[in-house]
Structures are given as C-alpha cells and as structure tokens.
Amino acid sequence: MLCFSGGRVPRGLTHSLPRPIEPTSRFRGRRSRLIALAAAGVVAMSSAAPCFASLGRAPSAFAGSHAVHQARVLAAGGGTSSGAAYSVSTTTLASGTTVREYVGANGIVFAVAWNGPFLPDLRELLGQHFAAFTSESARLPKAGRGPVRVAQPDVTIESTGHMRAYAGRAWVNSLLPAGFDKDTIE
Numbered sequence: 001m002l003c004f005s006g007g008r009v010p011r012g013l014t015h016s017l018p019r020p021i022e023p024t025s026r027f028r029g030r031r032s033r034l035i036a037l038a039a040a041g042v043v044a045m046s047s048a049a050p051c052f053a054s055l056g057r058a059p060s061a062f063a064g065s066h067a068v069h070q071a072r073v074l075a076a077g078g079g080t081s082s083g084a085a086y087s088v089s090t091t092t093l094a095s096g097t098t099v100r101e102y103v104g105a106n107g108i109v110f111a112v113a114w115n116g117p118f119l120p121d122l123r124e125l126l127g128q129h130f131a132a133f134t135s136e137s138a139r140l141p142k143a144g145r146g147p148v149r150v151a152q153p154d155v156t157i158e159s160t161g162h163m164r165a166y167a168g169r170a171w172v173n174s175l176l177p178a179g180f181d182k183d184t185i186e
Contacts (some may be wrong), residue, residue, distance in 0.1 A: 001165045007129065018097060032094055033181055038088075040132055047175075053123065054100060054109065054124060054126070054127030055109055055110070055111070055112060055125075055126055055127050055128075055129055055155070055170060055172050056108060056110075056127055056128065056129075056159035056172055056175065057108065057127060058107055058108065058109070059089055059101050059103050059107070059109055060160075063075075085177075086103060086104050086105060086110070086177050086180070087103045088098065088100055088101070088102055088103075089101045092118065093116070093118075094184075095116065095117065095118040096116050096117045097114060097115070097116025097117060097118050097119070097120055097126070097166070098114065098115055098116050099112065099113070099114045099120055100112065100113045100114070100185075100186070102146070102185060103176070104175060107174075110171060110172055110174060110176055110177070110180075111169065111170065111172070111182075111185045112125055112126075112169065112170050112171075112173035112175075113166040113167075113168065113169040113170075113178070113185050113186055114166065114167065114169075115166065116166060116169050117165065117166070118164075118166065119166045120162075126157065128154045129150075129157065130171065132150050132152055132155060132157065132158050133148065133150055133159070133170075136148060136149075136150045136157075138161050146160075147159065147160035148160075151173070153173070154172060154173050154174055155171070155172050155173065156169065156170065156171055156173065157169075157170040158170070169185045169186070171185060
C-alpha cells in the first residue's frame with residue numbers, strides 16, 4: 001500500500017501510475033469536424049419544414065410549418081381573359097425556402113418551383129414523380145452533385161444548386177393549361 005505525504009507522489013513512483021490519455025492534435029481535429037457535422041445535421045433537420053404539395057394532386061396546406069402563405073390568380077396566355085385561369089400559391093417555409101405551386105382551374109397542382117437555402121422535401125413535393133427524379137440523378141456521373149434534369153413524356157424536373165442556394169422546378173405536361181408558357185415557372 002502506498003502512502004503519500006501532502007498529496008504528492010514520491011519521485012520514484014510516477015512510472016507505476018497510469019497516465020491520462022491526451023488526444024493528439026490529429027484526433028482533436030477529426031473530433032471537432034465530426035461534432036460540427038453532427039451539429040449541422042441537427043440544425044438542418046430541425047429547420048426543414050414538412051411539405052405536403054405534390055404534382056398531380058390538390059394544393060398543400062404546409063401543415064406543421066410556420067409559413068408565410070399568399071396566392072394570386074393569373075390567366076395563361078399572357079394574362080388575357082381568353083386563357084385558362086390558374087393560381088400561383090407562394091409559401092415561405094420556416095427554413096427560408098420558398099415553394100410555389102401552380103394550380104389549374106380544376107384544383108390540381110400542375111407545376112411546382114422552389115428556391116432557398118434548404119431543399120424542401122422533394123419526395124412529398126414531386127409525389128409519384130420522385131422515383132423518376134432519383135433514378136435519373138443516380139445515373140449521373142457525380143450522383144447527388146450538380147444539376148439534375150429529367151425530361152420524360154409526361155413530367156419535366158429540373159433541380160440545381162449547392163449548400164444554402166437550391167432551386168428547381170417541375171411540371172406535368174398533360175396538366176398544363178392551354179397556352180401556358182413553361183418559362184413562367186420560377
């Protein structure tokens with residue numbers, strides 16, 4: 001049994017005591033990066049608001065989000081009264097991302113557009129067309145990076161951006177109102 005006087009270890013006995021393990025600078029840097037990535041993931045997940053709009057279905061209510069919502073009614077064909085009426089519903093999600101839904105006179109979403117610092121939930125936004133988007137993005141050489149364009153007979157999806165600056169739009173060709181200009185989807 002060792003007895004120490006005054007809380008000090010006698011000189012000859014220091015080699016027999018276990019030393020505390022101090023992380024190397026390389027380990028500390030890696031740990032800091034992991035902590036930063038984990039924190040960024042938590043922030044991104046907590047700020048992402050659910051999105052319940054879907055191409056080919058009724059407009060969303062964006063339930064559960066603190067959103068600013070406004071709608072305006074327009075007419076296809078340059079605003080003339082001869083064109084089919086449609087409305088554009090603009091919602092700013094709590095994450096700062098703006099989602100626009102283009103709703104035809106029949107009450108069905110025929111196009112959507114988004115832009116902002118975070119991607120909205122594309123699975124919900126694109127609905128049944130999400131599978132076409134994921135299969136096309138998986139075929140690209142740098143899957144998950146860079147712009148994605150899906151051009152199928154009934155649906156067109158364009159998505160681009162990088163961290164904190166995402167944008168995209170999608171439309172169902174068969175649901176577009178007569179005389180509607182696709183360039184107005186923004």
